[in-house]
Structure formats: C-alpha cells, structure tokens
Amino acid sequence: MKIFRTPIYFPWFFPRRRWGFSSASKSVYLTFDDGPTPELSNWILEYLAKEDIRATFFCVGANAKSYPELMNRMIREGHAIGNHTMHHEKGTKVSKREYIESIKEASNYIDSTLFRPPYGRLPMIYGRSIRKNYKIVMWSWLSYDYDKSVPISEILEEASRIKAGDVLVVHDNEKVMDRIKELLPQMVQIIREKELTFEVISA
Numbered sequence: 634m635k636i637f638r639t640p641i642y643f644p645w646f647f648p649r650r651r652w653g654f655s656s657a658s659k660s661v662y663l664t665f666d667d668g669p670t671p672e673l674s675n676w677i678l679e680y681l682a683k684e685d686i687r688a689t690f691f692c693v694g695a696n697a698k699s700y701p702e703l704m705n706r707m708i709r710e711g712h713a714i715g716n717h718t719m720h721h722e723k724g725t726k727v728s729k730r731e732y733i734e735s736i737k738e739a740s741n742y743i744d745s746t747l748f749r750p751p752y753g754r755l756p757m758i759y760g761r762s763i764r765k766n767y768k769i770v771m772w773s774w775l776s777y778d779y780d781k782s783v784p785i786s787e788i789l790e791e792a793s794r795i796k797a798g799d800v801l802v803v804h805d806n807e808k809v810m811d812r813i814k815e816l817l818p819q820m821v822q823i824i825r826e827k828e829l830t831f832e833v834i835s836a
C-alpha cells in the first residue's frame with residue numbers, strides 16, 4: 634500500500650517547509666523532479682505547451698550543467714525551476730557541509746530560490762541553514778510514476794483525490810520514461826475535470 638497523500642503530521646513536524654497551498658485559488662502545482670533529461674524533457678515541454686500548462690521543475694545540478702539548452706527552454710516557456718542538489722544526494726547520507734556545498738554548486742546552473750530535497754529526506758538542522766537562501770518545497774501528493782510495481786490505473790484512481798492547493802510530484806528521469814507519456818495526459822484530464830488550474834510555484 635503506497636501513501637500518495639502526504640500524512641498530515643509531516644507539516645506539523647516541519648511547518649516551515651512548503652507542503653501545499655491554499656485551496657482558495659482553485660489551483661494545483663505540478664512539479665517535475667530530477668531533470669532535465671535529453672530523452673524526456675522535450676516531450677514534457679511539448680506536451681505542457683500544447684496544453685497551455687506551466688509547471689515547476691526541480692532540477693539536478695549535474696543535469697542542468699549538461700543540458701543548459703533544456704534549462705533555457707523551461708524558463709523561456711514560462712516554467713519555474715528549482716534546485717534539487719548537484720548529484721541528487723540523500724540528506725541523511727551526507728554531512729551538512731557536503732549537502733550545502735552540493736546545493737551551492739547546483740546554483741551555478743539553476744538560478745532559483747526554490748529547493749526540494751531529493752527523496753524528501755532532509756534533517757532539521759540542514760533545513761535551518763538552507764532556509765536562509767531558499768524556500769523548501771515538499772509536496773502533498775506523490776504520483777509513484779517511478780515505481781513500476783504501482784500500475785497506472787492505481788495512480789489515476791488516486792489522482793481522482795487531488796484537490797485545490799495540492800503540490801503534485803511527477804518525474805523527468807529515466808525511470809518514468811515508459812510511463813509518463815501514458816500517465817500525464819490522463820492525470821491532467823482528471824485535474825481539468827475538477828476545474829482546477831495549473832500554477833507555478835513562485836520564488
């Protein structure tokens with residue numbers, strides 16, 4: 634049993650991290666983690682342009698460094714970008730100094746004051762330092778697009794519970810390559826049927 638919706642006590646423990654937004658705007662916040670990837674980002678960007686949707690991309694510094702033209706395209710087409718460390722480090726596996734260094738290195742290629750910790754793992758004292766320069770953006774709904782043991786039909790079933798103010802996570806990485814093209818259009822349709830609009834997360 635996968636937990637798609639972030640349990641309510643996470644925001645209680647980490648109230649200064651952004652888990653979702655007010656439902657008043659009737660919007661959801663679509664976020665793509667881990668890109669850019671040459672095999673997939675262009676497809677995602679084409680699709681979003683066709684649907685007139687703006688999203689927020691939490692990019693890995695090493696990928697941003699390798700594919701600056703994809704970063705430029707994201708920005709040019711009205712999407713927001715955020716920092717997701719240089720090499721997708723897990724906050725519980727590296728020292729605070731190394732972690733902060735990784736974010737700093739990534740910032741050479743990702744000009745943003747938004748930050749999302751890979752795997753959602755971030756010790757509290759790391760968060761305190763990062764907040765001096767960044768807004769830490771978590772999520773309220775995780776798609777499991779990367780996990781092939783979760784059928785797309787189940788993800789769509791859970792997507793029917795998406796609501797205004799939700800921050801949604803999908804991915805722009807090789808793990809989702811076979812699935813995202815099938816999943817994303819159906820997810821978008823479900824969200825549109827709820828008369829919700831798509832907004833970027835502003836810095």
Ligand SMILES: [Zn+2]
Pocket residue numbers: 666667717721750751752
């Ligand atoms: Zn990630």
